[in-house]
Amino acid sequence: MAVEFSKPSRDHFAEILTRYPNKRAAIMPTLWLAQKEFGHLSTDVMTYVARLLELSPAFVASVASFYTMYYKRPMGTHHVQVCTNLSCALVGSGEILSCLEKRLGIRPGETTADGRFSLDEVECLASCGTAPMMQINDDYWEGLTTEKTLEIIERLAAGGPAAGE
Numbered sequence: 001m002a003v004e005f006s007k008p009s010r011d012h013f014a015e016i017l018t019r020y021p022n023k024r025a026a027i028m029p030t031l032w033l034a035q036k037e038f039g040h041l042s043t044d045v046m047t048y049v050a051r052l053l054e055l056s057p058a059f060v061a062s063v064a065s066f067y068t069m070y071y072k073r074p075m076g077t078h079h080v081q082v083c084t085n086l087s088c089a090l091v092g093s094g095e096i097l098s099c100l101e102k103r104l105g106i107r108p109g110e111t112t113a114d115g116r117f118s119l120d121e122v123e124c125l126a127s128c129g130t131a132p133m134m135q136i137n138d139d140y141w142e143g144l145t146t147e148k149t150l151e152i153i154e155r156l157a158a159g160g161p162a163a164g165e
């Protein structure tokens, strides 16, 4: 089936265009909207965005590939992103990542077979003061230890909220 925005997304796209001086400048919010609608930015989705913005598919792909916030592959329900940049690395992000790899049975860039968890290693998420940290979907988890990390994952694996509320 051809890739096409739903009516709400078409309306949102039209509104996005009013905020930018030209279509090219609207590329990032349009990619974000496409990711929300389609789950990830497949080649077909990037080609669709290119057509909407009157840009080359190669240019759209170059922008999408530069930012880790744009997903180029299908993601699991819980997208776990571990910062391994300097501040986090100095206080143990390597151990956090290792314990996640072991618990989930996947490496960065992979998704569990049941589609529940995707794991990625990312650059600084601007939370250096509370390192080590990870982001799961829209939430930051800071001041991590391996114990705290596994508690969060176990709550999510059991279908509960990560915060244990």
Ligand code: FES
Residues within 6 Å of the ligand: 083, 084, 085, 086, 087, 088, 089, 123, 124, 125, 126, 127, 128, 131, 133
């Ligand atoms: S280095 Fe990890 S949040 Fe900045």
